Amino acid sequence: MAEPIARLDDVSVRFGERVVLQNCSLEVPEGAITCIIGLSGAGKSTILRLLDGLLRPDGGHVYLRENDICHMRESQLIEMRTKIGFAFQFAALFDSMTVGENVSLPLREHTTLSEKEIYDIVMHTLESVGLAHTYDNMPSELSGGMLKRAGFARAVVTNPELVLYDEPTTGVDPIVTHLLTDTIKRLRKQLNATAVVISHDLQSIYMMADYVAMLFEGAIIANGTVEEVRKSNNPIVQQFLQGSEVGPIPL
Amino acid sequence: MAQVLREVEESPTAQAVERVSVGVLASVGRKVSDILEYAGGLTLLMWETVKTIFRLRIRFAETLNQCYLLGYQSLIIVLLTSLFTGMVFSLESAVQAVQYGFGSFVGGIVSYTVVRELGPMLSAVVVAGRACAAIAAELGSMEVTEQIEALKSLGLAPVRFLVVPRLLALMIMLPLLTIFADVIGVYGGQWIAHAQAHIGTQDFMASARQTVGFEDVVKGLFKAIVFAIVIVMIGSYQGLTTKGGAAGVGKSATSAVVTCIILIFILNFIMSYFLYAGA
Numbered sequence: 088m089a090e091p092i093a094r095l096d097d098v099s100v101r102f103g104e105r106v107v108l109q110n111c112s113l114e115v116p117e118g119a120i121t122c123i124i125g126l127s128g129a130g131k132s133t134i135l136r137l138l139d140g141l142l143r144p145d146g147g148h149v150y151l152r153e154n155d156i157c158h159m160r161e162s163q164l165i166e167m168r169t170k171i172g173f174a175f176q177f178a179a180l181f182d183s184m185t186v187g188e189n190v191s192l193p194l195r196e197h198t199t200l201s202e203k204e205i206y207d208i209v210m211h212t213l214e215s216v217g218l219a220h221t222y223d224n225m226p227s228e229l230s231g232g233m234l235k236r237a238g239f240a241r242a243v244v245t246n247p248e249l250v251l252y253d254e255p256t257t258g259v260d261p262i263v264t265h266l267l268t269d270t271i272k273r274l275r276k277q278l279n280a281t282a283v284v285i286s287h288d289l290q291s292i293y294m295m296a297d298y299v300a301m302l303f304e305g306a307i308i309a310n311g312t313v314e315e316v317r318k319s320n321n322p323i324v325q326q327f328l329q330g331s332e333v334g335p336i337p338l
Numbered sequence: 339m340a341q342v343l344r345e346v347e348e349s350p351t352a353q354a355v356e357r358v359s360v361g362v363l364a365s366v367g368r369k370v371s372d373i374l375e376y377a378g379g380l381t382l383l384m385w386e387t388v389k390t391i392f393r394l395r396i397r398f399a400e401t402l403n404q405c406y407l408l409g410y411q412s413l414i415i416v417l418l419t420s421l422f423t424g425m426v427f428s429l430e431s432a433v434q435a436v437q438y439g440f441g442s443f444v445g446g447i448v449s450y451t452v453v454r455e456l457g458p459m460l461s462a463v464v465v466a467g468r469a470c471a472a473i474a475a476e477l478g479s480m481e482v483t484e485q486i487e488a489l490k491s492l493g494l495a496p497v498r499f500l501v502v503p504r505l506l507a508l509m510i511m512l513p514l515l516t517i518f519a520d521v522i523g524v525y526g527g528q529w530i531a532h533a534q535a536h537i538g539t540q541d542f543m544a545s546a547r548q549t550v551g552f553e554d555v556v557k558g559l560f561k562a563i564v565f566a567i568v569i570v571m572i573g574s575y576q577g578l579t580t581k582g583g584a585a586g587v588g589k590s591a592t593s594a595v596v597t598c599i600i601l602i603f604i605l606n607f608i609m610s611y612f613l614y615a616g617a
């Protein structure tokens with residue numbers, strides 16, 4: 088495996104009584120696409136929140152490169168996050184701004200580019216997710232899948248070195264799924280960007296993933312290349328990949 | 339003696355009393371710790387806000403926009419409440435005052451009360467109903483739809499992005515609204531004093547000018563600035579700590595307004611006590 092750009096070390100997360108992650112460790116290799124799979128409610132989104140410093144773990148450490156982000160001050164976290172893109176599961180577009188304004192916001196705030204340059208970059212990014220015609224629309228005028236793509240565009244518009252995608256292809260049609268998967272792969276190729284992708288869509292995972300990690304009952308139970316995980320002899324992994332009702336996973 | 343004591347301790351009544359008092363203690367303890375948590379969180383938020391302002395990390399366009407939304411859009415209701423309060427105050431006092439033969443003081447009484455108390459406080463309460471609820475609801479719905487997290491994920495601090503513009507806007511606009519409230523309250527009072535008790539405009543204004551000094555106006559405006567801080571900080575804190583979907587947003591907005599209005603009344607008393615006690 089390549090050097091990890093980010094790392095969860097023995098992390099635990101609880102919400103009240105509910106234990107979501109328990110002694111969970113995960114390495115995210117630099118320049119690769121790591122997919123996280125797992126049951127609904129297993130804590131996949133929680134892992135992304137930890138990696139972005141949006142949530143502090145109850146135990147353990149989260150490292151970005153060699154920095155322990157659990158000990159960072161909020162102002163340092165804010166600075167750190169300018170280098171990380173986050174495409175949220177439910178898009179989380181700012182509903183008081185147009186799609187164009189949403190996507191240009193990080194460029195306006197963190198770069199000294201001219202309005203014209205920003206417009207060109209934003210248009211280009213929107214085109215790459217098939218949304219160029221919605222530049223002037225408000226988020227409330229978009230469909231669920233379109234919102235998702237706009238959120239995707241906002242996350243990658245600054246070409247961050249690490250991008251966290253929370254179910255980027257859930258709820259979008261097969262053609263757009265293809266488009267998004269290609270964009271993730273292209274970013275990796277052109278900029279050596281690292282990606283962590285949560286997905287339930289096994290087909291697109293097989294298409295793009297370098298590594299796959301499976302989260303089950305609070306910990307990573309399988310981790311490796313796509314081939315390794317597919318050939319894993321862990322019955323839980325096999326049941327999940329085959330989507331079968333019979334097996335060790337309690338329904 | 340010890341025997342008696344033990345019997346008392348073991349009696350069902352004593353046990354029941356103990357259970358109840360433990361329950362009461364626990365719930366008082368929870369209340370106190372809730373209040374401490376609220377105060378702590380609010381203090382932290384204010385500290386963040388002050389730091390951001392002193393680093394001059396201010397978004398001017400958004401601040402102007404908030405001046406319009408929070409300030410200008412409250413103008414009509416502030417004017418109406420102040421006008422009618424000045425009028426009713428004059429109505430109650432003018433006729434009586436004339437009967438007892440000190441009609442020439444009415445201008446002083448009305449304007450004194452309006453400038454020192456009613457103007458700042460009514461404006462604040464009215465703006466609290468609008469602005470505090472609006473802030474709590476807007477930030478609250480951003481919180482429950484992950485927009486606050488999205489803001490953070492883009493490397494933008496919610497305090498700089500959302501709280502500071504609203505705070506500066508209201509710190510400018512609420513004193514301005516208070517001046518309008520003062521003026522229209524006094525004029526409303528004067529009009530009723532004239533119409534109902536035949537007190538001349540000249541007399542009314544002369545008495546007003548004699549009683550109310552420039553420093554009374556300034557102290558009133560100082561109150562307005564404090565109220566502006568209370569309104570925006572309570573609204574923002576409630577908004578940013580919202581939990582539990584749309585229902586949570588509603589709860590946040592309601593409790594923001596209630597907390598805010600209670601605080602305005604308490605702080606108004608405290609400030610009056612210290613600002614005017616000498617006078």
Ligand SMILES: Nc1ncnc2c1ncn2[C@@H]1O[C@H](COP(=O)(O)OP(=O)(O)OP(=O)(O)O)[C@@H](O)[C@H]1O
Binds near residue numbers: 102125126129134176
């Ligand atoms: N803020 C919170 N407060 C309380 N519980 C939470 C909170 N956030 C998440 N949880 C709980 O943590 C668990 C994991 O949530 P998470 O969103 O990480 O799941 P997920 O794996 O992303 O699921 P999905 O595939 O459905 O998106 C869930 O059971 C959820 O109820």
Ligand SMILES: [Mg+2]
Binds near residue numbers: 132
């Ligand atoms: Mg999720």
